[in-house]
Amino acid sequence: MTLCQLFLQPDAAYACISELGELGIVQFRDLNPNVNSFQRKFVNEVRRCEEMERKLRFLETEIKKDELPIYDPEDNPDAPKPREMIDLEATFEKLDHELKEINTNADALLRNFNELTELKHNLQMTQGFFDEAQAHPVGVLEDMAGEREIELGGQTTATAGMKLGFITGVIPRERMVTFERMLWRVCRGNVFVKQADIPDLIEDPLTGEKVHKTVFVVFFQGEQLKNRVQKICEGFRANIYPCPENPHERRELAMGVMTRLDDLTVVLSQTQDHRQRVLAATSRNLRTWQIKVKKIKAIYHTMNMFNNDVARKCFIAECWAPVSELDRIQLALRKGSEASGGGTVSSVLNRMITREQPPTHHKLNKFTQGFQNLVDAYGVATYREINPMPFVLITFPFLFAVMFGDAGHGLIVSVFALWMVIKERSLKDKWRTQEVWTIFFGGRYIILLMGLFSIYTGLIYNDVFSKSLNIFGSSWRVKFGDEILNRRDIDTVQLEPTPYNYSGTREYQQMYSGTPYPFGLDPIWQVSENKITFTNSVKMKFAIIIGIIQMGFGVFLSLWNHLHFNHRYAIYLEFLPQIIFLACIFFYLIILIFYKWTHFDGLVSTQAPSLLIQLINMILLSYPTEPESSRTFYSGQRGVQTALIIFAVICIPWMLLGKPIYRIIMNKRRANYSTVTNHTENAEHEIDEQTHENESTKKVEMSEVWVEQGIHTIEYFLGCISHTASYLRLWALSLAHAQLSEVLWQMVLHIGLSTNGYAGSILTFLVFMPWSCLTVFILLLMEGLSAFLHALRLHWVEFQSKFYKGEGYPFIPFSFRLLLDEVPIEG
Amino acid sequence: MEKFAIALIFFTVFWGLIGVVLPFLIPKGPNRRLIQTMLILTSACCWLFWLCFYLHQWNPLFGPLLTTTDARILRELWSTDF
Numbered sequence: 001m002t003l004c005q006l007f008l009q010p011d012a013a014y015a016c017i018s019e020l021g022e023l024g025i026v027q028f029r030d031l032n033p034n035v036n037s038f039q040r041k042f043v044n045e046v047r048r049c050e051e052m053e054r055k056l057r058f059l060e061t062e063i064k065k066d067e068l069p070i071y072d073p074e075d076n077p078d079a080p081k082p083r084e085m086i087d088l089e090a091t092f093e094k095l096d097h098e099l100k101e102i103n104t105n106a107d108a109l110l111r112n113f114n115e116l117t118e119l120k121h122n123l124q125m126t127q128g129f130f131d132e133a134q135a136h137p138v139g140v141l142e143d144m145a146g147e148r149e150i151e152l153g154g155q156t157t158a159t160a161g162m163k164l165g166f167i168t169g170v171i172p173r174e175r176m177v178t179f180e181r182m183l184w185r186v187c188r189g190n191v192f193v194k195q196a197d198i199p200d201l202i203e204d205p206l207t208g209e210k211v212h213k214t215v216f217v218v219f220f221q222g223e224q225l226k227n228r229v230q231k232i233c234e235g236f237r238a239n240i241y242p243c244p245e246n247p248h249e250r251r252e253l254a255m256g257v258m259t260r261l262d263d264l265t266v267v268l269s270q271t272q273d274h275r276q277r278v279l280a281a282t283s284r285n286l287r288t289w290q291i292k293v294k295k296i297k298a299i300y301h302t303m304n305m306f307n308n309d310v311a312r313k314c315f316i317a318e319c320w321a322p323v324s325e326l327d328r329i330q331l332a333l334r335k336g337s338e339a340s341g342g343g344t345v346s347s348v349l350n351r352m353i354t355r356e357q358p359p360t361h362h363k364l365n366k367f368t369q370g371f372q373n374l375v376d377a378y379g380v381a382t383y384r385e386i387n388p389m390p391f392v393l394i395t396f397p398f399l400f401a402v403m404f405g406d407a408g409h410g411l412i413v414s415v416f417a418l419w420m421v422i423k424e425r426s427l428k429d430k431w432r433t434q435e436v437w438t439i440f441f442g443g444r445y446i447i448l449l450m451g452l453f454s455i456y457t458g459l460i461y462n463d464v465f466s467k468s469l470n471i472f473g474s475s476w477r478v479k480f481g482d483e484i485l486n487r488r489d490i491d492t493v494q495l496e497p498t499p500y501n502y503s504g505t506r507e508y509q510q511m512y513s514g515t516p517y518p519f520g521l522d523p524i525w526q527v528s529e530n531k532i533t534f535t536n537s538v539k540m541k542f543a544i545i546i547g548i549i550q551m552g553f554g555v556f557l558s559l560w561n562h563l564h565f566n567h568r569y570a571i572y573l574e575f576l577p578q579i580i581f582l583a584c585i586f587f588y589l590i591i592l593i594f595y596k597w598t599h600f601d602g603l604v605s606t607q608a609p610s611l612l613i614q615l616i617n618m619i620l621l622s623y624p625t626e627p628e629s630s631r632t633f634y635s636g637q638r639g640v641q642t643a644l645i646i647f648a649v650i651c652i653p654w655m656l657l658g659k660p661i662y663r664i665i666m667n668k669r670r671a672n673y674s675t676v677t678n679h680t681e682n683a684e685h686e687i688d689e690q691t692h693e694n695e696s697t698k699k700v701e702m703s704e705v706w707v708e709q710g711i712h713t714i715e716y717f718l719g720c721i722s723h724t725a726s727y728l729r730l731w732a733l734s735l736a737h738a739q740l741s742e743v744l745w746q747m748v749l750h751i752g753l754s755t756n757g758y759a760g761s762i763l764t765f766l767v768f769m770p771w772s773c774l775t776v777f778i779l780l781l782m783e784g785l786s787a788f789l790h791a792l793r794l795h796w797v798e799f800q801s802k803f804y805k806g807e808g809y810p811f812i813p814f815s816f817r818l819l820l821d822e823v824p825i826e827g
Numbered sequence: 828m829e830k831f832a833i834a835l836i837f838f839t840v841f842w843g844l845i846g847v848v849l850p851f852l853i854p855k856g857p858n859r860r861l862i863q864t865m866l867i868l869t870s871a872c873c874w875l876f877w878l879c880f881y882l883h884q885w886n887p888l889f890g891p892l893l894t895t896t897d898a899r900i901l902r903e904l905w906s907t908d909f
Contacts, residue, residue, distance in 0.1 A: 368861070390861055394868035402876070456873060460880055475884070476891060477909060478902040485895050485902070493898050495890035513909045516884035518834035519877070524901070528891030538883040545879060546872075594882070601886035608888055 001358035001383065001811070002326075005350040006317040008306070009337070013315050016336030016347050017299045017814075018079040023332050024815025026319040027359060031307040040304040048089060049297035055092040056290055062099055063283050066276065073288045079295035079816075081340075088289065095282060102275045109271060113264045114203050115239070116257055118170045118213070122241045123254045125196045125215035126168050130247070165226055166219045171238035173197060173212040179236050183218065186228055192219040291820060298819055320358055320811065326351075357383050361811035368393065370446045378796045379806025386561050388800060395550065395799075396791055397446065401453035402546070403733035403787040406741055408465035409780055410454025417448035450788075460520040461535075461734070465775075466741040468526035475517050476524045479509035492529055497602030512602075532735070539731040541593050547727025547798065548586045551720070554802030555579050561803055573658035577651035578716060578802075584648040586724060588641075589615060595634070609633045618645065656713040660705045667702075715801070723798040729790050737783050744774055831885060838877055846870025 004026075008016055020026055032040065063070060080088065171179055180193055194217045201210040216238070218229050233240055244250050307316040321329055326349070333347045360381050364372055372389045374396065381387050404410065420427060421444050431437045440447070462468040476495055484493060499514035516522070521538075525531045555578050562570040592611055600608040610629040617623060617630060618641045624630050632638060748771040752764030800806070812818075847870075850863040893901065 363857075365858075390864045391868060393861075394865055394872065398869075398872045457876065460876060474905065475909075477905055477907050478893070478898045479907050480898060480902070485899050487895070490895065492892050492894050494892045497887040497890040511890065512887065515830040516834075516881055518881075519838075520880055522884060524891050524893075527897050527901070528893050530889070530892040534887075534889075534891070538880055541883065542876065542879040546875065549875075597882040597885065599886075600888065602888060602890070605888035 001320055001361060002323050003352045003354045003356070003358065004319050004321050004326075004329075005352055006315075006319065006333070007312075007348040007350070008315040008317060008333075009347060010313065010315060012337040012340045012347055013303060013306075014082055014299060015340040016333050017302055018295070019332040019336040019339075020329065021079065021295065021298060021302075021814055021816045021819075023328060024813050024817055025325045026321045026329060027811055027813050028302055028305050029318045029320070030305040031316070031318055032305060037304075041306075041308060042300045042304050045085075045300045046297060046304070048085070049293055049300065052089060052092050052293045053290075053297070055096045056286065056293065059092075059095060059099065059279075059282055060286060062103075063279050063286065066279055068276075068279055068283050070283050070286055073291065076816075077288045077291050079299060080292050085296060088292065092289075095278070098278060099275070102271060102278065106268070106271045106275070109264060109268050110203070113261070113268060116261050116264065117202060118239055119241050120254070120257050120261065121198045121202070121213075122168055122170055122215050122243065123250060123257065125198075126217055126243050127247075127250060127254070128196065129194050129217050164219050164221055166217055166243075167226070167229055167233065167240060168215065168217050168243040169233055169238045169240040170198070170202075170213050170215055171233075171236060173214045175236050175238075176214045176216070179216070179232070179238065182232055182236070183229065186232060187220065187225050190220065190225060191229060193217070194219075294819060295816055298814070298816065302814055318352075319814075322361055357808065359383075359811035360385075360808035362387055362389070367445050370443050371396070373442075374446070374792065374795075376810065378800065379804070380808045380810045382805045382808040384564065385805060385808070386557055386564070386803065388557070388795075388804060391553070391557075392795055393449075396795055397449035397453045399546075399730065399791040399794055400450045400787050401457040402543070402730045403790060404450070404454045404737060404784065405457040405461040405734050406463045406465065406737060406779075407455050407458030409741075409775070410451050410456075410458050412451075412776075412780060413447060413454060413784065414451030417444050417451050420444040421448055450784075461738070462521040462523055462526065463738055463741070466738065466745045468521070468523040470523040472518050474522050474524045475513045475515060476522060477511055477513075479511050494530075495524075497605070499601075502603045535738075536731065536735070539734055540728060543727045543730035544724060545590055545593065546730070547724055547794075548582070548590055550727075550794075550799050551723060551802055552579070552582055552587070554799050555582060558803035569659070569662050573662060574655060574712075577655040577658070581648050581651040581717065582720060584644040584651075585615075585619075586720065588644055607631070607633070621645065652713065652717060655716070656709060659709050660702070663705050664702065719801060723801075726798055727794065729794070733783075733787055733790060737779065737787070740779055740783065741775075744771060744779070748774065834881065838874065838881075842870040842874035842877075846874070 006016075037043065060070070176195060180195075183191055183193060195214050196216075198213045198215060202213045203210050218233075220226055220229055230240070244253060303315070305317070309316050330349055333349060337347050360383050362372055362381075368389060371393045372387075375381075375387070375389050375392055401410070420441055424444070427441060458464060459469075478493075478495065480493055484490075495511040496509060497512050499510055499512045501508045501510070521535065525534055528534075555575065558578070559571060559575045562568075562575060589611070592609075592614065596609060596611060607628045609631070610627075613627075613630045621642065623632055623638055749764075749767060752760065752767035754760075755763050846867050850866050853859050853862050853866075
């Protein structure tokens, strides 16, 4: 990683940045950090881009409203040139304007259409009223209190009092009852209301919803009542329509309304067609435009970070770039300069030397990306530090599998992951908004490896949905006679573990063949009562062994780091004490485990050493003779263990004091050089070397060094013991998983499998559903998540604390591909 | 003793092929080192796991505890010869 300076010609700048964006391997630094974003050079262009994006968003919502499909572009459109930007803007402006016009027109037309529809119904209904009234004049007259008469068919009947007026209108059906009641109360019963329901659903002109409406006619006498009725109609938001009193006029009005309605329907449908056409044409190009606008905006954002050198009339940019890619960057710059009409002076790339810590860049592909994310979640690697990812790639799924260990469950997980991997392309853009899915999909390779390793560990644990497979034939046989097995007073028998006749008597029966089951756990343990006691022992031992080996591996990786950074002193003062301590106590423990496995069998089982007690006694330097399992079990054990303890204890002050004393000596030497030598150049040389080694340009505070070293020492030595014990979670979780699996089988599936006959088959069918649901949700998802978390913790804390600093910052290149992937285009 | 060695040799050779011989046969490419690391680690972990379980069962300190019913079933199912 190197810091580069780019000198770009103003005309070529845009094209060069576009090329670099396509390439995606440089990270630009902001050279104007103190400048407000509104005062930057290209703020106008950015504003224009945002305008364009807003218009595109509007177009997209309109397209979505009509449910038209949006086509994805097959290839990657290039960032358009600055001149093309103006064309794009004009196109968008035109489309935007056109669509807005169509929309307002359509709205107005629709409103008109609805009003006319209501009017049509209104006229129809009132026509009905008046015809009815004409047919039954007596009944109507009897309804009226007083001498008033209704106007019938246009003939005004002279009345003793005033003329009757009426108001017709349309009101939503729900409001009709309250409307009538209000009218009755307010007008003190002096109005007459007739109503009829409109059978079709009408779209209300104001709200746009389709509701049931009722036509009403209110008859009243006098101005006062008229005002009151009108006010009530307004209050209830009934739409009032004028209705001519003359039946002729009514008929003419009705016909006029029908013709206008027909015309409007035609116009409306034409407007809709026009809108569809415009949107269809847009939908084909929408995505391409969106990508282009995004690219333009990104380029201008980047150019805002440049320094505009007025004197030399060029842009100065600073960027981080990997050293191995410098050729490709030069090529891209040349392409950009040529594309923009190649001036005489092309853009220049200049490497700069700097003391700043560069960003950390790892070359990744789609397989390793997931694992790198796991590591980076804890901390991005310090620049040039060793990357634990290649090791985590295998050890993480393996430790997960040790905790998950069931071949059947592993098979299901593998199949799921395999599906995701095989269908990668088509699944990549689906369900982008579902975060849970994107997490699973992003980790598909991790899940695949976890599943495959789980199948392997499941076969070794001999656990397939809590049942064992007997592929090679068990190493155990039951050789008890009937006289023992038929006894009523015993429930259990224990098979003889010693494979040879140790007692020399006839009663001995060899029940164990002497050769262990070739692959994994013997199937007899699945059906025995003391399975857990047996498996606990082997799982705990394995957990400790793999834990110590992983920690030792971590310490060796720190050696690699020291070698790379050329910290010779750290090798002698940190690595050596660490590895000696680990070896003396914990590698010795591993040796003891293997010794116990190979040198003690069923005959001497009572004398077999308890490794835990032996370890404690070793540290306490006590060697009791009483409980048989605490006795020394090989000659010279006292001496060997005492020596190991002494070596281990020496390591503690070695690590605690070594580095600070070294620092003190270095400081003194530096002080001596600067005072003794008269040639300042020499001094600078020496000082430069020292500072280069010590990574600091100023004198280090000694108290800080002591404290830091003290912390590191305590952390390491206490950590060794606590982390070793922490690895026992591998045993604990695998036990939990096995037991849960067994419970599910015994309590759920067994119900169906143990019933006989046809009822049994139906019951099995029914019972399978809860069994499989519980398996998936509890065992696969919950246990899987739990094992994932614990395996991750083991890596982050127990493994990486031995060598990983994780104090870097990631390399985020200016890349169009990253930009477009980041924001999921809703589709 | 000999029968015990058969499985030991077989699996050691199997994982040894995968972890020691196969890395040399990976063609040159950008992922060569990564694949080599993966093979070595996989074979080491898997072999160690198998070995621990195999060694633990070689000299068992106690035998399986069976219910008398299960013992009778197994005696019939598996007969009494190894």
